[in-house]
Amino acid sequence: MTVQMDLKRIIINEVHDHQMVMLRETEGDRSFPIVIGIFEATSIDRRVRGLPSPRPLTHDLIVNVVDQMGGELQDIYISELREHTYYAKLRIRKDGELVEIDCRPSDAIAVAVTAKVPIYVAEDVIVEASGEQQ
């Protein structure tokens, strides 16, 4: 089972390299944090704030590659939590098929925010992530 979630908050702390994004259920109250790097955090933050960039930044480039290769980004999916590490996929429609490409959740979320596609999370991941917070 998968659950749609929204990017709820980005917490940037310039003192150390571990930043955080908080995901929250679109239709519910459960939420959990993912620790990400400063580059990904600022990249996500730029996009959420709609800051313009004169040239395509790295995550724009990913979205452009999908597009110009004839794919259509469907959503991103955080599929697994294993030993405190989250695993994610870009899910792309191409020629009627679904292509899944492994990536880190930070890249996936940056891509989702750039391309304005939904973020899905496996139910198991939400349960485990909630457990880890306690």
Added chain:
Amino acid sequence: MTVQMDLKRIIINEVHDHQMVMLRETEGDRSFPIVIGIFEATSIDRRVRGLPSPRPLTHDLIVNVVDQMGGELQDIYISELREHTYYAKLRIRKDGELVEIDCRPSDAIAVAVTAKVPIYVAEDVIVEASGEQQ
């Protein structure tokens, strides 16, 4: 006219945010620097040193997207220097056609180093870049 160049040096200075890569002609002596951000510099540096990463990093993801969308990265091309800003493209073969995707040179070089494809630069850019250094 295009000229093949190699990544000659990466100069990382953690005190400020402007790092530098130096490109040099594969069959010649001309070279020029490109100023890039710290994220791109460390990403390039990791790859040149062959440091392993347990999960696909952002530029691995770009290469994987090209691959899984059925494209073949041919080379990267630094096509233009305009008002002190370099412009680049990923050049991808797909279904017998050449697809060019605009990007920043720092992303292009990180992709080239990841996918082990050549770096080409427009002759005009080399001439102008050499002029700017004087």
